[in-house]
Amino acid sequence: MSQLSPSTLRELRNYVGSTVLVKLKGGKGIKGILRSYDQHLNLIVENAEEVDSESSRMLGLVLIRGDNVILISPAPK
Amino acid sequence: MSQLSPSTLRELRNYVGSTVLVKLKGGKGIKGILRSYDQHLNLIVENAEEVDSESSRMLGLVLIRGDNVILISPAPK
Amino acid sequence: MSQLSPSTLRELRNYVGSTVLVKLKGGKGIKGILRSYDQHLNLIVENAEEVDSESSRMLGLVLIRGDNVILISPAPK
Amino acid sequence: MSQLSPSTLRELRNYVGSTVLVKLKGGKGIKGILRSYDQHLNLIVENAEEVDSESSRMLGLVLIRGDNVILISPAPK
Amino acid sequence: MSQLSPSTLRELRNYVGSTVLVKLKGGKGIKGILRSYDQHLNLIVENAEEVDSESSRMLGLVLIRGDNVILISPAPK
Amino acid sequence: MSQLSPSTLRELRNYVGSTVLVKLKGGKGIKGILRSYDQHLNLIVENAEEVDSESSRMLGLVLIRGDNVILISPAPK
């Protein structure tokens, strides 16, 4: 299983407390405030909202399993 | 195989005894009371109900294999 | 490959000798009496019946490779 | 990669020399006489026949890579 | 990643120099003379021809990555 | 999980600071300036734009999980 190297983890640290967009395999995304992460890219996201091209749905706090993540990006507010 | 780091596991501990929504690869979800978990995100869920966009179906007690899990979220009661 | 922790294995031990429903990746399920399992969730199921939404088919004794398993649940008799 | 535990391997030993049905990921199956196996569920099957819901096709001797196997079941003669 | 045990490798040795049919994930097959293999089921096949249900296409010498292989079978000449 | 050997990593070093096209599993691509990478092909891309055959969409800074990457190529400006 792919892990994150220390330098990539440092980048992720900058995102904590900010709103991020997490794109997941299968086409959906999660938008919310990144609270924590680990070296497997498992993520805890607060005020999370599931978004796809047509709709969005509040999920609240979510734990995302890292191997579903395609990319993480700071989201526009 | 992706594992959970200790900090991510601590987060999961807060969910035990509560109703959670577990989204699975393939589009289905399981809603029920989280009884236990391990570091591979294998989950034991009580009073589990399989839910998708149209229907739901009672399963009772289920053991979910962790590598099928996309995310876990506390569910509205 | 995801393994089961000792605590999750203890849960599984309660199912041995009982009728279980095993949901497999790809949408099918196997219903039968759980005879044994190992820490990779490889399962031996007796009197197994392959079930999907429309039909069922007797298979007899089956060895299920663990990485195909989504969840296991005690089945109604 | 999921391996088989010794107890699961012992079960498989009972199938050697018998006709088995091997269900593969992707929907096809192989029916034939199990000649050997290893702990990764790689299988050598003699007089193998590829079967799906509509047709069957003789393959003769086949080596099946274990990670394609969903389940193995003794087949009716 | 699934490897081949020594006993399974011995079986494969019998195929070297013969025409084999290699079924690949995704539905295609490669037919050609097996020149070599390794314990990951990586294969070198000479005079290889890509075959599917409707057509065939000459590829010449090919190196097949083992994790795409479903099964190998001696092919009728 | 596949890693990059030192020689392949040296190649990747030449791309840092340049515009690259990253093709992802599932058919999408990311175009942007490669800022960093690690041995798992996890990538940090600045001024990233998600591109597919019909449209493009600005993402800004993205962290791409390496196991989604099919290929990386220097992009025309």
Next chain:
Amino acid sequence: MSQLSPSTLRELRNYVGSTVLVKLKGGKGIKGILRSYDQHLNLIVENAEEVDSESSRMLGLVLIRGDNVILISPAPK
């Protein structure tokens, strides 16, 4: 993750500097001059062209992640 054994790697060495066709999971192919490879089948291909059944598209230099590769074959000029 499947690696290449030394004997399979020696075969690959013969392809360096030649035009190769690389078939990728998902149905596309890359045709170009193989410049380097490593034991995970990560490839650097020059003058690479993405080819599928209907069209082709110049990519220039590409780094292909090995786990997307189905097969490599010397290409007709």
